[in-house]
Amino acid sequence: MAQTAPNPANQVPDDPTARLPTARVIARGADWTFSEFVCRSGPQDRPFEEQHDFAAIAAVVEGSFQYRCDSGRALLYPGAFLLGNPGGCFECGHDHSTGDRCVSLQFTPALFEEIAASAAGSHRFRFTSAMLPALKPLIPPVARLEAMAAEGGSAVEELAFQVAETVIDAVAGGSGMSQAPSPADARRISRVLQHIAAHATEPLDLARLAGIACMSKYHFLRSFRRSVGVTPHQYLLGLRLRLVARRLLCSAEPVSSIAFDAGFGDLSTFNASFRTQFGTSPGSFRRAHGKLMAA
Numbered sequence: 042m043a044q045t046a047p048n049p050a051n052q053v054p055d056d057p058t059a060r061l062p063t064a065r066v067i068a069r070g071a072d073w074t075f076s077e078f079v080c081r082s083g084p085q086d087r088p089f090e091e092q093h094d095f096a097a098i099a100a101v102v103e104g105s106f107q108y109r110c111d112s113g114r115a116l117l118y119p120g121a122f123l124l125g126n127p128g129g130c131f132e133c134g135h136d137h138s139t140g141d142r143c144v145s146l147q148f149t150p151a152l153f154e155e156i157a158a159s160a161a162g163s164h165r166f167r168f169t170s171a172m173l174p175a176l177k178p179l180i181p182p183v184a185r186l187e188a189m190a191a192e193g194g195s196a197v198e199e200l201a202f203q204v205a206e207t208v209i210d211a212v213a214g215g216s217g218m219s220q221a222p223s224p225a226d227a228r229r230i231s232r233v234l235q236h237i238a239a240h241a242t243e244p245l246d247l248a249r250l251a252g253i254a255c256m257s258k259y260h261f262l263r264s265f266r267r268s269v270g271v272t273p274h275q276y277l278l279g280l281r282l283r284l285v286a287r288r289l290l291c292s293a294e295p296v297s298s299i300a301f302d303a304g305f306g307d308l309s310t311f312n313a314s315f316r317t318q319f320g321t322s323p324g325s326f327r328r329a330h331g332k333l334m335a336a
Contacts (some may be wrong), residue, residue, distance in 0.1 A: 067190055068197040072149040075197050077190045080106070088132045096153035097125030097145060098208050100183045102190075103238070104141030105231050106136045112319030113171040114221045116268055117141070118234045120175030120183055120279055122208055124168040127153065137231035138226075143227065144190045146201050153205070160206040161213040171221075173211055174270020180279045181319050182207060185330060189216035191291060223270040229254040230268045237273070241280050242304035252291075280320050281305065289327040296323045 157166035
């Protein structure tokens with residue numbers, strides 16, 4: 042059955058003034074598609090209901106937005122994954138910011154069932170959450186997806202299956218699921234996420250972030266973790282490591298320069314964090330995955 046590739050927000054709305062996202066197909070197979078979507082909608086644009094024709098797994102690279110689907114609602118932010126069941130209706134909105142960029146994998150229902158049968162033990166598996174937060178196991182595949190979106194590569198299909206297995210396994214295990222924030226908290230946490238994204242390479246402490254959210258440090262920490270799924274420090278560390286991984290794959294710059302530029306002040310701490318996150322040293326990561334990019 043021939044179908045056009047879906048995306049997190051690709052159907053024509055009944056409001057002709059809404060600014061639709063632009064889509065760029067990076068790679069595709071007979072039953073999967075890897076695309077990049079750039080959305081420029083903002084608070085002035087009314088959300089509209091759409092439908093996932095395929096199973097959708099989209100990594101948010103830039104920006105934040107609200108997402109509602111048949112399995113719940115969530116605040117999406119860089120590093121998090123948007124999840125969509127085939128046939129499910131959904132809605133995206135930008136109540137607190139303008140624009141976002143995602144790299145998206147779409148799988149036909151038949152292929153998704155095959156992957157789910159292996160990763161979750163059942164071909165009837167469906168996503169029970171609207172998103173996955175920026176969990177530790179998901180940072181490496183997000184970095185590789187982003188690098189492949191920018192530079193291309195010959196191993197996209199292999200990576201697509203790996204990402205799907207990792208995401209399905211995380212959902213099936215119920216690990217690190219976030220909770221939908223209240224509208225007020227969503228607005229405040231969105232403001233903090235935008236600030237972190239814009240100043241990720243600078244020193245950021247809890248007091249400063251709580252001040253941006255206009256919350257006490259305790260209430261902010263609790264609200265951030267409930268909304269995002271990780272603490273502010275864990276999120277910032279993951280964001281910096283993803284920036285480093287992207288530059289390792291896309292440039293020949295010295296590892297030390299990349300680490301310092303990303304906000305790491307101590308190389309030993311950086312190397313330990315990178316090895317903990319990616320399971321290997323920065324140099325080994327570049328040699329292993331850089332060859333795939335070069336191919």
